[in-house]
Amino acid sequence: MSEESKKRILERVEESFTEETDLLTRLVRTKSIIGREQEAQKLYAESCHNLGLSVEMFTPDKNTIKAHPAYTPIDLDYIDRANVIAEYKGSGSGRSLILGGHIDVVSPEPTHQWTHDPWSGEVVGDRLYGRGAADMKAGLAANIYALETLFDLGLRPRGRVIIESTIEEELGGSGGVLACFMHGVTADGMLISEPSKEKIYVTHPGIRYFRVTVQGKTAHAAYSHTGINAIAKMAPIIKAIEALDIERAERLRYPLVEKQTGRPCNLSMGKMQAGDWVSTVAGWATLECRIGFVPGETRQGVEDEIKKTIREATNGDQWLKEYPPKLDWFGWDTDPWMEPTDSTLVKKLQVTGSKVYGAPLELTGASGGLDARFGHYFGVPSLSYGPTGANYHGVDEYVDLPSLMRVTKTLALFIADWCGV
Amino acid sequence: MSEESKKRILERVEESFTEETDLLTRLVRTKSIIGREQEAQKLYAESCHNLGLSVEMFTPDKNTIKAHPAYTPIDLDYIDRANVIAEYKGSGSGRSLILGGHIDVVSPEPTHQWTHDPWSGEVVGDRLYGRGAADMKAGLAANIYALETLFDLGLRPRGRVIIESTIEEELGGSGGVLACFMHGVTADGMLISEPSKEKIYVTHPGIRYFRVTVQGKTAHAAYSHTGINAIAKMAPIIKAIEALDIERAERLRYPLVEKQTGRPCNLSMGKMQAGDWVSTVAGWATLECRIGFVPGETRQGVEDEIKKTIREATNGDQWLKEYPPKLDWFGWDTDPWMEPTDSTLVKKLQVTGSKVYGAPLELTGASGGLDARFGHYFGVPSLSYGPTGANYHGVDEYVDLPSLMRVTKTLALFIADWCGV
Numbered sequence: 102m103s104e105e106s107k108k109r110i111l112e113r114v115e116e117s118f119t120e121e122t123d124l125l126t127r128l129v130r131t132k133s134i135i136g137r138e139q140e141a142q143k144l145y146a147e148s149c150h151n152l153g154l155s156v157e158m159f160t161p162d163k164n165t166i167k168a169h170p171a172y173t174p175i176d177l178d179y180i181d182r183a184n185v186i187a188e189y190k191g192s193g194s195g196r197s198l199i200l201g202g203h204i205d206v207v208s209p210e211p212t213h214q215w216t217h218d219p220w221s222g223e224v225v226g227d228r229l230y231g232r233g234a235a236d237m238k239a240g241l242a243a244n245i246y247a248l249e250t251l252f253d254l255g256l257r258p259r260g261r262v263i264i265e266s267t268i269e270e271e272l273g274g275s276g277g278v279l280a281c282f283m284h285g286v287t288a289d290g291m292l293i294s295e296p297s298k299e300k301i302y303v304t305h306p307g308i309r310y311f312r313v314t315v316q317g318k319t320a321h322a323a324y325s326h327t328g329i330n331a332i333a334k335m336a337p338i339i340k341a342i343e344a345l346d347i348e349r350a351e352r353l354r355y356p357l358v359e360k361q362t363g364r365p366c367n368l369s370m371g372k373m374q375a376g377d378w379v380s381t382v383a384g385w386a387t388l389e390c391r392i393g394f395v396p397g398e399t400r401q402g403v404e405d406e407i408k409k410t411i412r413e414a415t416n417g418d419q420w421l422k423e424y425p426p427k428l429d430w431f432g433w434d435t436d437p438w439m440e441p442t443d444s445t446l447v448k449k450l451q452v453t454g455s456k457v458y459g460a461p462l463e464l465t466g467a468s469g470g471l472d473a474r475f476g477h478y479f480g481v482p483s484l485s486y487g488p489t490g491a492n493y494h495g496v497d498e499y500v501d502l503p504s505l506m507r508v509t510k511t512l513a514l515f516i517a518d519w520c521g522v
Numbered sequence: 523m524s525e526e527s528k529k530r531i532l533e534r535v536e537e538s539f540t541e542e543t544d545l546l547t548r549l550v551r552t553k554s555i556i557g558r559e560q561e562a563q564k565l566y567a568e569s570c571h572n573l574g575l576s577v578e579m580f581t582p583d584k585n586t587i588k589a590h591p592a593y594t595p596i597d598l599d600y601i602d603r604a605n606v607i608a609e610y611k612g613s614g615s616g617r618s619l620i621l622g623g624h625i626d627v628v629s630p631e632p633t634h635q636w637t638h639d640p641w642s643g644e645v646v647g648d649r650l651y652g653r654g655a656a657d658m659k660a661g662l663a664a665n666i667y668a669l670e671t672l673f674d675l676g677l678r679p680r681g682r683v684i685i686e687s688t689i690e691e692e693l694g695g696s697g698g699v700l701a702c703f704m705h706g707v708t709a710d711g712m713l714i715s716e717p718s719k720e721k722i723y724v725t726h727p728g729i730r731y732f733r734v735t736v737q738g739k740t741a742h743a744a745y746s747h748t749g750i751n752a753i754a755k756m757a758p759i760i761k762a763i764e765a766l767d768i769e770r771a772e773r774l775r776y777p778l779v780e781k782q783t784g785r786p787c788n789l790s791m792g793k794m795q796a797g798d799w800v801s802t803v804a805g806w807a808t809l810e811c812r813i814g815f816v817p818g819e820t821r822q823g824v825e826d827e828i829k830k831t832i833r834e835a836t837n838g839d840q841w842l843k844e845y846p847p848k849l850d851w852f853g854w855d856t857d858p859w860m861e862p863t864d865s866t867l868v869k870k871l872q873v874t875g876s877k878v879y880g881a882p883l884e885l886t887g888a889s890g891g892l893d894a895r896f897g898h899y900f901g902v903p904s905l906s907y908g909p910t911g912a913n914y915h916g917v918d919e920y921v922d923l924p925s926l927m928r929v930t931k932t933l934a935l936f937i938a939d940w941c942g943v
Contacts, residue, residue, distance in 0.1 A: 207799055207801070207802060208798055208799055208802075210798050210805075211740070211805055211806055214737075214740075214805070236742075271801065306744075310800050310801070316635075318916070318917070319632070319635075319915065319916040319917055320913070320915065320916045321657075321890060321914045321915035321916065322788060322790035322792060322812040322814075322890075322915070323727075323783065323788055323814060323888070323889035323890035324783055324785075324788070324889060324914075325767070325788040325789070325790035326771070326783075326784070326785050326788065328790075328916065330764070330790070330791055332760055332791045332794050332809070333760060333761075333764045333791065335760075336757050336760045336761055336764075339753055339754060339756075339757045340754075340757055343751070343754045343757075346746070350747070362744065362745055362747075363747065364745075364747050367743060367744055367745070367746040367747065368746070369743035369746035369749075369751070369801075369803055370751055370753045370754065370797070370803075370804055371743060371797050371799055371800035371801055371802055371803065371804055372796065372797040372798060372799060372800055372804060373753050373794060373795070373796040373797065373804065373807065374794070374795055374796075375793065375794040375795075376791070376792050376793040376794065376810075377629055377631050377793060378628055378629055378792050378793060378915075379731050379792035379793055379810040379811065379812050379853065380628070380692065380731070380790075380792055380812050380854070380915065381628060381629075381792055381915045381916070382790055382791075382792065382916075383791055383792055383793060383794065384631075384632055384635070384916075384917070385632055386794065388753070389797075389800040390800065391743040391800050391801050393743075393744060432800065433801070467744070468742075468744035468745060469742060469743075469744035469801075492741070493742045493745075494740065494741065494742035494743070494799070494801065494802045495739070495740040495741045495742065495749065495802070495803075495805075496739070496740055496805070
């Protein structure tokens with residue numbers, strides 16, 4: 102491709118960036134909390150259709166995906182929850198490419214802490230705010246506009262390009278990218294435009310969820326001394342998990358992730374529920390946590406560490422000796438993922454980036470799990486690369502719009518380079 | 523009344539006890555968790571109607587009861603939630619009497635811990651099991667059968683007798699006994715057949731509910747070190763409340779309650795909720811507690827003590843200094859209650875009891891709040907006296923059936939004595 106073509110691609114992305122931002126705004130305004138993705142998927146499918154792609158709304162089948170070793174248990178059904186698979190067949194021979202992204206977002210609660218309506222897509226300066234703005238509706242918009250840019254300039258990729266918008270990444274992606282791969286979607290490479298601060302994610306930690314359940318003994322609050330309070334029994338476990346998180350962060354090393362997040366791994370408490378009535382001694386308590394672990398650690402090793410921590414925290418408690426805390430592993434359940442850093446896909450994306458950034462894209466690790474990990478099981482080299490933003494899963498999530506423009510430019514150049522035009 | 527009549531009353535209660543147990547079973551089998559009392563109320567109203575009483579289904583008006591100083595805020599409306607007020611006009615002059623009880627019960631969760639279905643009314647030996655069996659459907663059955671016993675024997679009370687089945691006692695009774703008093707129901711005395719282990723409750727502690735809310739800062743679990751975990755921030759508060767409960771029980775004295783429960787007062791944690799997603803740092807946590815306090819303590823004093831406890835528990839925490847825990851007082855809100863122990867009502871009930879128990883009924887204190895406290899505001903001497911049972915608000919609640927028979931005998935004799943026959 103000529104330097105002139107490259108220049109026109111970069112200019113064209115800028116020219117259509119208002120439109121791209123408009124699509125992003127509409128995506129943010131269309132709520133798509135995990136499990137209720139359909140309305141946003143329809144909007145995305147329509148955008149793909151308008152681009153001239155052939156669009157399939159693909160509904161996964163739980164029994165099919167359950168059989169796969171990378172399956173993460175997800176307690177939702179698949180009624181009105183389709184993946185969007187949009188295909189451009191390509192004009193001839195050339196490498197094929199999947200441009201992927203997930204449409205689902207996590208709850209914006211506590212919404213009263215937001216200074217911008219989480220469903221507004223409000224723009225202040227360079228920032229577009231909203232739940233999912235960065236994670237990852239910006240990337241989904243970039244995927245469409247990267248391809249549209251080429252089309253606008255009459256550049257028809259030779260290789261096949263598939264744009265995917267998938268569901269339930271936040272729950273592990275079983276019914277999303279995994280299901281699409283099992284459905285037969287494949288290519289010579291996959292890029293997922295997760296918010297990566299414009300670096301290339303080539304690795305992420307192992308991730309597991311677990312739930313600690315402590316049993317107490319209910320009693321009327323007026324006779325609370327005859328009951329056993331599960332909230333009080335949980336307190337030392339909370340302290341021990343908090344301490345283990347700090348100890349692990351000091352003990353373990355994971356350079357590619359550390360340089361991204363400042364931490365090799367995280368052990369986090371997300372949800373606690375206990376008792377159901379103020380005037381009854383809490384008879385049960387559950388605590389749900391997420392643990393990230395580093396290459397070299399095993400799923401079993403992590404499990405043993407949590408068991409030991411709980412055992413030591415409750416050591417000497419006569420009640421808990423008789424009724425030991427229960428430990429369940431649920432939801433996200435993945436080993437650490439690493440893509441070879443010298444693959445053609447990595448090298449080509451790094452070099453393409455230098456056209457936009459003036460230097461090759463940096464390789465780094467994500468601290469969260471990525472849909473890109475599924476590529477490994479299907480022989481599809483896969484990476485994540487996307488815009489800069491902040492407060493993913495938090496209050497006042499936003500995406501940096503100039504970074505989104507740079508990402509769109511890079512993706513457009515990359516499609517042209519990878520697939521040929 | 524002749525000794526012969528008294529003897530016949532005692533015998534008649536025994537003869538109809540199978541029927542009484544049957545009514546109790548049907549009441550237990552009719553779920554009446556607070557807020558959904560109507561079906562059980564209809565059953566109770568029907569039983570009163572069958573007894574020949576004139577029955578009113580009285581629906582309280584929130585604005586009316588809100589104005590009363592004894593009002594405890596309750597966050598439920600009054601659609602399909604009537605009180606049953608059943609009246610026997612009396613055959614002539616004589617003292618009037620209200621026989622009261624509440625139909626609402628608390629949640630039976632965790633039901634899997636029960637060894638008897640909480641809605642079965644299963645009888646094993648002397649025990650009838652079920653949520654509400656003791657607290658207080660047994661008392662409600664006793665009230666009906668005490669009056670029925672007299673009717674069966676052709677003994678018509680001279681004074682007016684009102685049988686009440688009220689709602690939401692477990693939430694403070696605003697829409698129940700308070701509303702009925704404000705509706706104009708009155709009498710020369712009121713007995714409420716709460717499970718009192720066959721003693722007479724003449725006092726109960728002050729009771730307040732409070733909610734501690736801790737604010738954290740959400741973040742994706744993979745960046746948990748950039749968030750503030752509200753669960754972890756709550757842990758020292760849990761420990762401090764647990765310690766305060768023990769300290770108060772040692773420091774304070776309340777003989778009438780202590781001899782009943784072994785404790786002068788209780789501070790109990792009932793419910794905790796925090797965060798809403800395992801993979802997001804918990805951004806908030808709430809802890810709901812109930813504090814009982816003794817005569818001599820004030821509502822304000824108790825409030826100050828909780829404030830101080832939380833302040834000291836979180837002292838030195840920089841985040842909580844900036845975002846201090848929030849303290850809300852809600853629901854039950856009553857000062858300690860004491861009925862004069864030398865009133866005619868107390869004396870007469872004590873003496874009546876000796877016909878059944880061979881000794882005057884013992885005076886004691888309840889550790890929980892009682893609807894009887896409202897009588898004070900309307901010039902109606904009020905007491906609680908009822909059967910023996912265990913595990914109120916807990917797992918495997920039951921009522922002791924022989925105690926229910928003794929209570930029914932005592933109530934029947936008392937109606938005859940108090941109202942005249």
